[in-house]
Amino acid sequence: MRRMDLLLTLIILAITFPVCAETLALQSFESSAADTWSYTANPTPDARRIWWGPTSESMGGATAYNGTMYWAGWDLDNVESTVTLSTLTLQAGYTYNVSFYYFTKNLATTNDYCRYSVKYDNGTNWDNWVTVNNNSNAWTAISVDVPGGSNYLRLRLSSKFDGTTKYAHWDYIKVEKTPIPNSAPVVSNVTASQRSDGSKIVDIYYDLFDANDELCDITFKLSANDGASYDVIPSPANLSGDFGDDLPSGTNKHIVWNAGAESYTLDGSYLYRVYADDGSSPPMPENFVFVQGGTFNNGTSNVTISSFYIDKYELTQAEYQAVMGSNPSYFGSNPNRPVEVVSWFNAIEYSNRRSIQEGLTPCYSYSTFGTNPDNWPSGWNTNYNNHTNVSCNWTANGYRLPTEMEWMFAAKGGNQSQGYTYSGSNTIGNVAWYSSNSSNRTWDVGLKDPNELGTFDMSGNVWEWVWDIYGSYPGGAQTDPHGATSGSDRVRRGGGWNGSAGNCSVSFRAYINATFSGSNLGFRLCRVSP
Numbered sequence: 001m002r003r004m005d006l007l008l009t010l011i012i013l014a015i016t017f018p019v020c021a022e023t024l025a026l027q028s029f030e031s032s033a034a035d036t037w038s039y040t041a042n043p044t045p046d047a048r049r050i051w052w053g054p055t056s057e058s059m060g061g062a063t064a065y066n067g068t069m070y071w072a073g074w075d076l077d078n079v080e081s082t083v084t085l086s087t088l089t090l091q092a093g094y095t096y097n098v099s100f101y102y103f104t105k106n107l108a109t110t111n112d113y114c115r116y117s118v119k120y121d122n123g124t125n126w127d128n129w130v131t132v133n134n135n136s137n138a139w140t141a142i143s144v145d146v147p148g149g150s151n152y153l154r155l156r157l158s159s160k161f162d163g164t165t166k167y168a169h170w171d172y173i174k175v176e177k178t179p180i181p182n183s184a185p186v187v188s189n190v191t192a193s194q195r196s197d198g199s200k201i202v203d204i205y206y207d208l209f210d211a212n213d214e215l216c217d218i219t220f221k222l223s224a225n226d227g228a229s230y231d232v233i234p235s236p237a238n239l240s241g242d243f244g245d246d247l248p249s250g251t252n253k254h255i256v257w258n259a260g261a262e263s264y265t266l267d268g269s270y271l272y273r274v275y276a277d278d279g280s281s282p283p284m285p286e287n288f289v290f291v292q293g294g295t296f297n298n299g300t301s302n303v304t305i306s307s308f309y310i311d312k313y314e315l316t317q318a319e320y321q322a323v324m325g326s327n328p329s330y331f332g333s334n335p336n337r338p339v340e341v342v343s344w345f346n347a348i349e350y351s352n353r354r355s356i357q358e359g360l361t362p363c364y365s366y367s368t369f370g371t372n373p374d375n376w377p378s379g380w381n382t383n384y385n386n387h388t389n390v391s392c393n394w395t396a397n398g399y400r401l402p403t404e405m406e407w408m409f410a411a412k413g414g415n416q417s418q419g420y421t422y423s424g425s426n427t428i429g430n431v432a433w434y435s436s437n438s439s440n441r442t443w444d445v446g447l448k449d450p451n452e453l454g455t456f457d458m459s460g461n462v463w464e465w466v467w468d469i470y471g472s473y474p475g476g477a478q479t480d481p482h483g484a485t486s487g488s489d490r491v492r493r494g495g496g497w498n499g500s501a502g503n504c505s506v507s508f509r510a511y512i513n514a515t516f517s518g519s520n521l522g523f524r525l526c527r528v529s530p
Contacts, residue, residue: 024175041081051074060103060106066171071169085173087154092186098174102169104136107166108166119153147365179211185277186208200261208249216246216278219243238261240255242255290309291414291453303481311525313446313524315339323350324346341521354399361398363396365390385488397528417452418452431457433457434498443461457494460497462496467490492512498520
């Protein structure tokens with residue numbers, strides 16, 4: 001048996017109890033034990049005639065926001081002056097927020113600045129600067145949600161100006177972490193190697209963390225087909241060590257697998273999944289169907305898709321209104337018809353809000369503003385160019401749009417595909433509402449025949465937004481592609497009630513900018529497979 005390739009997978013689980021934030025790091029310049037977030041300053045405080053450092057004095061009318069000390073900037077001689085907070089390592093299973101206060105007075109609107117940069121890596125470059133109000137005349141709060149899935153956090157404060165009547169101060173810089181309700185036990189740092197002594201014993205090491213301090217059941221499976229399915233299951237009789245039920249969190253967990261004792265032949269290269277289950281996983285919604293991973297041809301190349309779940313139905317008006325509080329549909333007051341007149345941005349926002357409501361980890365982040373749409377800046381969804389500010393955490397267990405290739409794989413019937421032109425049939429009228437049979441309107445979801453997977457209306461009724469930026473299909477085999485990395489438009493698939501039969505084929509592609517909405521355009525949701 002060859003050495004195994006490894007693929008780390010998380011099981012997303014849920015428990016319900018109140019959660020509260022706790023301070024991870026603080027810097028209030030009080031030189032107290034509570035000031036745990038270390039920093040460096042340039043220039044060094046008091047090394048120059050200018051003032052750049054902590055003080056308890058009133059400067060420009062400011063006193064400390066909290067306690068007796070704050071960081072003051074005054075008469076900086078047009079020298080960029082910085083405070084760089086040390087890089088923090090973030091633990092999985094929490095959401096994080098960084099907050100601080102600034103005070104500015106009399107800074108010019110050009111040349112002068114008071115700004116900050118928040119980064120989510122352990123690098124040394126600083127960009128994505130955000131400039132604050134140049135004349136706040138009061139302590140003003142800044143709050144930044146750290147995007148889900150971030151491993152690091154670092155912060156730099158920067159000011160540059162000249163003049164004895166100008167001021168830029170900072171105070172009470174804090175990072176808080178909050179356990180994610182229903183958060184995943186996290187399996188990390190997995191290694192597996194076969195012993196070289198001919199025993200065919202495999203040693204598997206991993207770290208386990210559960211934010212809710214729950215005991216976890218550990219299982220694992222192998223894939224012999226590059227991740228299309230994980231159906232090679234070692235016998236528990238051949239396993240020992242940190243495997244089985246009721247294991248606590250910890251590092252350097254060790255499983256010993258006597259692979260040579262298995263009743264089946266193991267010969268080849270295998271992908272490997274480690275599962276942690278704390279026994280409280282929320283069930284997938286009843287209307288979601290499982291799509292077993294597999295490989296298909298999109299007309300240009302072979303594409304391999306990992307397993308996932310997808311809604312049988314296009315999102316209904318009732319489902320949209322229950323989360324968003326309104327129904328934008330042109331064909332409104334029909335709760336079981338698909339929601340329409342929704343932009344790509346609306347679909348992104350709905351996905352995150354529903355995930356939050358159900359205690360799941362949201363998939364989408366907007367720029368540096370985190371995953372909660374309440375914290376996204378005004379106008380984020382009104383300019384189509386903003387669509388590239390949205391990023392996706394592909395391992396999060398919340399709701400999201402399918403990628404274009406996930407959508408196409410499901411529309412074709414997944415591994416049960418019969419190669420139909422439309423989703424479920426070569427006879428369009430059996431599976432689709434389109435221009436020739438729709439009576440110029442939408443219809444309740446699920447009235448036509450399903451496809452091979454049991455999904456409805458993937459041809460016709462309304463077009464469906466997917467995640468991808470539009471671009472030409474790349475050549476060569478791909479695995480779980482996420483679309484083009486740049487472009488003006490997002491993809492929509494499936495055709496609609498007012499479209500032609502050709503629009504409704506499983507291979508037809510269309511695209512439009514992310515702010516567009518119309519009475520023939522909706523979406524359906526998917527989630528990752530545990």
